[in-house]
Amino acid sequence: MFTHTIKVEIQFGDCDPAGIVYYPNYFRFFDNATAAMLSAAFAMHKRNWLDHYGIAGIPMVDTGARFIKPSSFGDVVEISSEITELGRSSFGVKHSLLRDGDLAIEAHEKRVWVVRDDNGGIRSAALPDEVRKLLGAQ
Numbered sequence: 001m002f003t004h005t006i007k008v009e010i011q012f013g014d015c016d017p018a019g020i021v022y023y024p025n026y027f028r029f030f031d032n033a034t035a036a037m038l039s040a041a042f043a044m045h046k047r048n049w050l051d052h053y054g055i056a057g058i059p060m061v062d063t064g065a066r067f068i069k070p071s072s073f074g075d076v077v078e079i080s081s082e083i084t085e086l087g088r089s090s091f092g093v094k095h096s097l098l099r100d101g102d103l104a105i106e107a108h109e110k111r112v113w114v115v116r117d118d119n120g121g122i123r124s125a126a127l128p129d130e131v132r133k134l135l136g137a138q
């Protein structure tokens with residue numbers, strides 16, 4: 001399945017008064033990591049693949065994380081993301097965040113491929129074959 005890695009430099013403003021990353025910020029990093037993974041798979045920016053595939057987004061329906069080691073201002077961490085499963089409209093993602101080569105966080109996500117419905121809301125749509133092929137590859 002498709003995998004992708006990004007580097008993130010921890011900023012002063014990412015941290016709590018104890019000087020370690022405040023946990024909601026990790027979920028922002030992971031959201032960016034998923035967007036970056038799909039942008040790499042589709043060879044275009046999220047701004048463009050939303051339009052290209054005519055979708056409203058890839059909302060989260062399930063997520064969680066296991067925090068093993070803290071990170072601090074100035075650390076450069078690596079987030080390796082991989083597609084773990086492809087459903088009809090949903091897909092799973094696993095993120096491994098490494099600091100100094102050691103596993104610091106393991107997180108999982110389930111996302112859904114959604115389009116706008118007639119009432120201005122959103123509804124799931126089947127993953128297109130092309131997307132299934134691109135995310136399944138590698």
Ligand SMILES: CC(C)(COP(=O)(O)OP(=O)(O)OC[C@H]1O[C@@H](n2cnc3c(N)ncnc32)[C@H](O)[C@@H]1OP(=O)(O)O)[C@@H](O)C(=O)NCCC(=O)NCCSC(=O)c1ccc(O)cc1
Nearest residue numbers: 057058059060061062087088089090110112114122123124
């Ligand atoms: C996404 C939904 C519209 C899907 O609803 P429906 O259209 O009725 O579809 P379904 O109920 O059939 O679910 C679709 C699939 O998701 C799966 N699903 C739905 N809910 C869940 C949960 N909670 N857990 C696991 N799997 C789920 C379901 O099993 C289906 O899987 P497939 O067999 O692969 O198709 C609805 O579940 C919903 O609105 N959920 C709330 C989403 C939400 O508020 N998320 C948090 C904020 S959005 C967000 O963070 C975001 C990030 C990035 C973006 O680009 C956009 C938005």
